[in-house]
Amino acid sequence: MSIIEYMNSVGQQARTASRVIGTADAGTKNAALLATADAINESREDLTRANAEDMAKGKSSGLDSALLDRLELTPSRIDGMIEGLQQVAALPDPCGEITDLKYRPSGIQVGKMRVPLGVIGIIYESRPNVTVDAASLCLKSGNACILRGGSEAIHSNQAIAQCINVGLKAANLPEACVQVIETTDREAVGRLIAMPEYVDVIVPRGGKGLIERISNDAKVAVIKHLDGICHVYIDDKADMDKAFEIAVNAKTHRYGVCNAMETLLVHASVAGEILPKLAHAYGEKGVELRGCDATQSIIQCVPATEEDWGTEYLAPILSIRVVADMEAAMSHIETYSSQHTESIITEDYTRARRFLTAVDSSSVMVNASTRFADGFEYGLGAEIGISTDKIHARGPVGLEGLTSQKWIVLGDGHIRV
Amino acid sequence: MSIIEYMNSVGQQARTASRVIGTADAGTKNAALLATADAINESREDLTRANAEDMAKGKSSGLDSALLDRLELTPSRIDGMIEGLQQVAALPDPCGEITDLKYRPSGIQVGKMRVPLGVIGIIYESRPNVTVDAASLCLKSGNACILRGGSEAIHSNQAIAQCINVGLKAANLPEACVQVIETTDREAVGRLIAMPEYVDVIVPRGGKGLIERISNDAKVAVIKHLDGICHVYIDDKADMDKAFEIAVNAKTHRYGVCNAMETLLVHASVAGEILPKLAHAYGEKGVELRGCDATQSIIQCVPATEEDWGTEYLAPILSIRVVADMEAAMSHIETYSSQHTESIITEDYTRARRFLTAVDSSSVMVNASTRFADGFEYGLGAEIGISTDKIHARGPVGLEGLTSQKWIVLGDGHIRV
Secondary structure, X not given: OOHHXXXXXXXXXXXXXXXXXXXXXXXXXXXXXXXXXXXXXHOHHHHHHHHHHHHHHHHHOOOOHHXXXXXXXOHHHHHHHHXXXXXXXXXXXXXXXXXXXXXXXXXXXXXXXXXXOOEEEEEEOOOXXXXXXXXXXXXXXXXXXXXXXXXXXXXXXXXXXXHHHHXXXXXXXXXXXXXXXXXXXXXXXXXXXXXXXXXXXEEEEOOHHHHHHHHHHOOOEEOOOOOOOEEXXXXXXXXXXXXXXXXXXXXXXXXXXXXOEEEEEEEHHHHHHHHHHHHHHHHXXXXXXXXXXXXXXXXXXXXXXXXXXXXXXXXXXXXXXXXXXXXXXXXXXXXHOOOOEEEEEOOOHHHHHHHHXXXXXXXXXXXXXXXXXXXXXXOOOOOOEEEXXXXXXXXXXXXXXXXXXXXXXXXXXXXXX | OOHHHHHHHHHHHHHHHHHXXXXXXXXXXXXXXXXXXXXXXXXXXXXXXXXXXXHHHHHHOOOOHHHHHHHOOOHHHHHHHHHHHHHHHHOOOOOOOEEEEEEOOOOOEEEEEEEEOOEEEEEEOOOOHHHHHHHHHHHHOXXXXXXXXXXXXXXXXXXXXXXXXXXXXXOOOOHHHEXXXXXXXXXXHHHHOOOOOOOOEEEEEOOHHHHHHHHHHOOOEEOOOOOOOEEEEEOOOOOHHHHHHHHHHHHHOOOOOOOOEEEEEEEXXXXXXXXXXXXXHHHHOOOEEEEOHHHHHHOOOEEOOHHHHOOOOOOOEEEEEEEOXXXXXXXHHHHHOOOOEEEEEOOOHHHHHHHHHHOOOOEEXXXXXXXXXXXXXXXXXXXXXXXXXXXXXXXXXXXXXXXXXXXXXXXXXXXXX
16 A cells, blocks of 8 residues: 555545544543543553653664653653543533524524534654644544654554554544554655645644645645744833743743743833843853843843844743834834744833734733743643644634634524525 | 736735734724725716726627626615625724633633734635725724735726725725735736735635635635535425425525525435425426436436536526435535535424534524525624635634634733742
């Protein structure tokens, strides 16, 4: 069987399974999730053995230590997968929710019903626990899914897939609700993203290169997350204590995450007061500072280049720019932001209101750390990713982002006159 | 200036204008709409003259009568444009609406704010009144738009564009909020759908060929409407009077519309009762019937071929199939429907509920004519089109479909711990 034939068969099976999972009730879906959690718990040895195989191969093929770290299935990561499944089972079922049902002058009742998207293709890199995370969210939202993990994690992913199959079977759901692609051939990805007859949406999770490649070639919709070049703007009307705490937290709470601040914008009239304090705090944490001319005249730092403003460091590096006012800060954001998350620190009501309204990013905040831009923090219960697109879903994407709404019309013999 | 340079300039101007219109208040946007209505009213002669030029050219180049009819700007169509503008002005502004603002355990308040998409490209065919319809919906929803009408309507569209410019100016909004492409060169369309840096979404309005071409080549999201192969299923538990009225209305109220019924499915045990009555009614209206074997044994009709089930006639033709039960009807729909609109006629509670839940179409109805699938009938006030996609918007797309939601976070110095 060629790769194309194999993928067509996977697609066809997913489409058929989607019709079953799409109308399965919450109890059935939850039973599958909890049975999967049990299966994982009982398969710890198998999972660890399969993962050891991937790890050995990864080491011998020279994977770097960061990749190897992500690849490893430690006991606590296995615990995490089990907890994740239990958490998703505990979330409310988004499917079938009817809203806005209203009578129209014609006499019909019109409303919306939340429904699954159908079949979701997920393409990800080395972390095998994504297999469970992604599958559980798709399953709970009534979607069939086709998972394509990194080739370096193939044995781990197959072992996890077996546990999911056990869970699906226990709930009398078709195994094809969750399919893990069995080949590491790259052609499989090319086909997965180009068969709209079988796949409704692609969610790529991984580095920018992967996501750009997939977006360019996809023939179906892509829920994608590109850069997170997040900004915090400290206004002259800011409470300086809050500003200090948030600026430190947004940069240093974690470095390698998309919602970390990459550029700090400071109003000129408070830069002299707050920047030295911040520079001291950043210095203690080993954060490298790169500043504009005005910043350089206040604190010691590397000169920031034009390239700095457009860079997602994902590292203990921060670029700092002193700006004339909020409009200048917003203009900087408009030019350089990746439209992920921006926060203003101010006590001024009118400015807070204007910043919230006018800044065109997936999350806009007042007096809060950009690190809050996260599905769990927002109460989604879980997230499949953060969308930097505007169509369909913006920002953290949870169960609801994996659904759509159809119209329902209730009549009593109504005809159009 | 090359076409590419011209389109880039149009795109850049639209992007800049979108920042202004995106935060304009409802009063300003309404003022622009009403001033445009006034300008159109005062420019009736100019519009008629420009349209006459298009009509003359259309006749001499041999456009068929249907196209010429759509191209014509009659006084009543000009009235329609003015009324449309007034209606859109009267609709509530979707932008800035904040929903679901809730406290999270961390102390932050998280909610969603409805925001414009940015820049919308609209590609349409001969009807010049679409220029006003599309521009008004984009404007009211806070989006800049780039309109590309049919080459046969270029003079009419330019004359309408001038009225819109007068309206925008009167409200102190940038003229680039609405741009009508001045060239009929096809390369302009190719560029319009492939510049994600300037255009956020494309809405093609026209024949299937146009829409398929655009969907295949677009590098930005497309809100598209393909076929409307709509079904009515008459269940054996139907009220036969309602079934008769709806089946007649869904087919014969208008023929050339996407929400007209194209296939009638009838439960075997009531086919003998209802089909002769329906055949008589259809016969009086000159509807050609094409039936399955069972249908042919009950009424006189042409044999339906496999191709019939997958055809959107847009004409006084109806295919009819007798089915064993509701599941068989749903299975037929699953195979042949274009996922536009389907209706079940039944008095059975459980079947109505199952049909509503399980049928995967943008509109699913009980005891109502498919002809209700329409933005005005649904209370959207206006519609830019009907989406047969699942991502972002399904079914009739009104102002809300031209917006997205961003997350807002209100804190008081909150940091992530």
